[in-house]
Amino acid sequence: MKRNETRSDVEEAVIRTENLTVGYGETVVLQGVTFHVAKGEIVTILGGSGCGKSTLLKALIGLIPPLGGSVWVAGHPIVGPDRQEALEAVRRKIGVLFQSGALLGSFTLADNVALPLEEFTDLPKALIDEIVHTKLAAVGLADYAQYMPMELSGGMRKRAALARAMALDPEILFCDEPSAGLDPVTAAELDTLLLQLNEALGITLVVITHELASILAISQRSIMLDSEAKGIIAQGSPRDLQEKSTDPKVLAFFHRNPSLLAQAAGSTTP
Amino acid sequence: MRCTPSAPFVLSTSRRYHEAFTRLVATPGLRTIVLEMAPVSTVDSAGAAVLKTWQKECGARGINLELSQAAPQVEAFLRFAGFFEKPTARPAPSKKRSPLPERLGVAAVRLWNDTRDLIQFIGGVTVAVGPCCFNPKRFRPREILYYIQQSGPEAVPIVFLVSFLMGLIMAFQAAVQLRQFGANIFVADLVSLALTRELGPLMTAIILAGRSAAAFAAEIGTMKVNEEVDALTVMGFEITEFLVMPKVVALAVSGPLLTVFANASGILGGIVVGVLSLDLTPASFILEVWQILTVGDVAGGLVKSLAFAVVVALVGCFRGLQTERTADSVGRMTTSAVVTSIFLIILTDAVFTIIFHVFSW
Ligand SMILES: Nc1ncnc2c1ncn2[C@@H]1O[C@H](COP(=O)(O)OP(=O)(O)OP(=O)(O)O)[C@@H](O)[C@H]1O
Numbered sequence: 351m352k353r354n355e356t357r358s359d360v361e362e363a364v365i366r367t368e369n370l371t372v373g374y375g376e377t378v379v380l381q382g383v384t385f386h387v388a389k390g391e392i393v394t395i396l397g398g399s400g401c402g403k404s405t406l407l408k409a410l411i412g413l414i415p416p417l418g419g420s421v422w423v424a425g426h427p428i429v430g431p432d433r434q435e436a437l438e439a440v441r442r443k444i445g446v447l448f449q450s451g452a453l454l455g456s457f458t459l460a461d462n463v464a465l466p467l468e469e470f471t472d473l474p475k476a477l478i479d480e481i482v483h484t485k486l487a488a489v490g491l492a493d494y495a496q497y498m499p500m501e502l503s504g505g506m507r508k509r510a511a512l513a514r515a516m517a518l519d520p521e522i523l524f525c526d527e528p529s530a531g532l533d534p535v536t537a538a539e540l541d542t543l544l545l546q547l548n549e550a551l552g553i554t555l556v557v558i559t560h561e562l563a564s565i566l567a568i569s570q571r572s573i574m575l576d577s578e579a580k581g582i583i584a585q586g587s588p589r590d591l592q593e594k595s596t597d598p599k600v601l602a603f604f605h606r607n608p609s610l611l612a613q614a615a616g617s618t619t620p
Numbered sequence: 621m622r623c624t625p626s627a628p629f630v631l632s633t634s635r636r637y638h639e640a641f642t643r644l645v646a647t648p649g650l651r652t653i654v655l656e657m658a659p660v661s662t663v664d665s666a667g668a669a670v671l672k673t674w675q676k677e678c679g680a681r682g683i684n685l686e687l688s689q690a691a692p693q694v695e696a697f698l699r700f701a702g703f704f705e706k707p708t709a710r711p712a713p714s715k716k717r718s719p720l721p722e723r724l725g726v727a728a729v730r731l732w733n734d735t736r737d738l739i740q741f742i743g744g745v746t747v748a749v750g751p752c753c754f755n756p757k758r759f760r761p762r763e764i765l766y767y768i769q770q771s772g773p774e775a776v777p778i779v780f781l782v783s784f785l786m787g788l789i790m791a792f793q794a795a796v797q798l799r800q801f802g803a804n805i806f807v808a809d810l811v812s813l814a815l816t817r818e819l820g821p822l823m824t825a826i827i828l829a830g831r832s833a834a835a836f837a838a839e840i841g842t843m844k845v846n847e848e849v850d851a852l853t854v855m856g857f858e859i860t861e862f863l864v865m866p867k868v869v870a871l872a873v874s875g876p877l878l879t880v881f882a883n884a885s886g887i888l889g890g891i892v893v894g895v896l897s898l899d900l901t902p903a904s905f906i907l908e909v910w911q912i913l914t915v916g917d918v919a920g921g922l923v924k925s926l927a928f929a930v931v932v933a934l935v936g937c938f939r940g941l942q943t944e945r946t947a948d949s950v951g952r953m954t955t956s957a958v959v960t961s962i963f964l965i966i967l968t969d970a971v972f973t974i975i976f977h978v979f980s981w
Pocket residue numbers: 374377379397398399400401402403404405406
């Protein structure tokens with residue numbers, strides 16, 4: 351797949367932001383954010399803790415209104431007066447895996463996964479059960495269908511949440527730190543699962559992650575945010591960023607070497 | 621001046637060192653203190669903090685503090701603790717209290733915003749209920765039954781206890797007075813009227829506020845903390861329809877039912893007093909109640925109890941949804957749910973009293 355930015359790439363984009371400003375009330379967390387995600391692409395969003403990755407995600411999925419600029423998701427502009435209607439249309443096409451999993455605590459795993467199916471489709475019970483089983487099996491939790499979220503480990507909850515996010519076969523899947531708190535093997539399995547979803551179903555993936563291994567393994571393109579710049583400081587293929595970037599912050603991230611940052615700071619502020 | 625500390629600079633010696641230094645530094649005309657650190661083999665974080673405060677104190681008084689011959693491990697630890705860096709001014713925690721008028725103003729604006737949000741929320745729920753009336757499947761019978769069970773039958777014991785005792789106490793107080801005039805039988809009138817028109821609905825609503833408003837606020841608040849509410853929103857669920865409406869409908873059912881039960885329990889309490897201390901028979905008591913109570917009294921009480929129950933459910937859910945993403949916020953909002961419900965119950969009661977008075981109900 352070619353990854354050069356061309357005109358048609360931008361037009362085919364399933365997510366597009368222009369000069370987006372996000373934050374809470376008066377506080378601006380990120381500003382001037384412009385990027386796009388093409389159909390079928392896997393994009394990772396990187397950046398230090400607290401730089402606003404989750405905040406950007408919340409704006410993309412319509413949980414917080416953008417403070418400025420524009421956002422299109424799946425062809426709908428989710429700013430302006432028709433935001434609410436646009437969001438209703440968009441929400442049928444996206445799945446979200448939250449940082450904490452966010453399973454409903456009073457429902458079993460099976461019921462959690464069945465919830466969107468029961469609500470938004472008129473499938474008969476037998477079919478829903480079948481779909482639920484398939485999804486739970488895909489994340490390796492078929493034996494735990496009748497467990498409550500409380501009775502599972504953090505990693506299992508994350509995987510169950512992924513099954514729920516996948517319930518309605520979304521066009522775009524957003525994941526907030528899917529492998530945080532998982533052991534390396536499980537994390538790698540999850541990466542493989544995401545790749546399979548992308549290849550088999552053509553799902554577009556936007557993944558927030560800190561894991562260097564994940565970034566290199568799954569993403570074709572990375573967008574790096576920074577809390578001082580309050581915006582994007584680099585985007586491109588992760589290999590290119592790792593090998594060709596000259597930005598000390600990007601290098602420090604990709605080479606896991608904070609002293610690169612200190613050197614840069616020393617040279618700019620005498 | 622040269623000092624030779626011999627004990628290690630650790631947690632257990634810190635207090636003594638600090639006190640000794642405070643005495644030392646007050647010596648007039650002191651220009652330099654040299655600490656011979658050679659005998660000191662250990663320093664921990666408390667010890668380093670002692671040395672750092674000395675450094676700061678000396679700096680403030682224009683005294684020169686020097687360490688000499690510190691062992692390598694001591695020096696390494698002090699370096700780690702930042703002893704050799706130029707002391708930076710720590711930002712003082714700003715605890716300034718704003719003046720009274722400002723705080724009053726802020727509180728007033730907050731109260732106004734809160735009221736406006738609550739009214740907006742009630743409007744939102746009303747709008748959500750509309751379409752559901754035409755599509756019964758959207759009423760979520762399973763959830764409604766669950767919440768009826770939780771708020772109704774499970775509240776029966778406490779409602780019985782409170783109302784029974786209320787009836788008992790009221791009858792007893794009245795009996796003391798009415799017996800003087802030989803008007804024993806009027807105890808039945810007083811107990812039954814006061815209960816059905818006023819106290820039954822009120823006490824039930826207050827119990828509901830303590831049990832159900834708190835439970836709803838805590839439940840929704842916890843869901844908010846766990847991002848469950850966000851997840852539901854993103855999946856396309858209407859929060860008012862999914863989380864709020866079943867609770868409101870459930871309380872609208874169990875509130876009036878509990879009130880009927882509360883009225884009966886209270887009258888039972890009255891009968892007990894009547895039989896034991898007023899020489900009335902249960903039959904004569906009930907007959908008197910039967911004659912004095914009108915359909916209007918009972919219906920008025922039930923209309924009130926319905927309104928109270930809806931208020932309790934709405935406030936509980938509203939406070940739950942106001943929860944921020946911290947655990948202590950859940951606690952605060954739960955408390956606030958109970959307090960606000962009780963306040964609004966009384967306010968609603970006052971409104972009803974006026975309406976009933978105007979229409980001579
Ligand atoms: N609800 C909120 N209200 C106000 N400010 C917030 C809120 N949530 C986050 N912030 C602020 O926004 C900034 C970005 O937070 P965000 O959660 O987006 O970081 P992040 O990049 O996802 O970090 P992490 O990798 O630790 O998850 C932080 O400085 C935080 O203080």
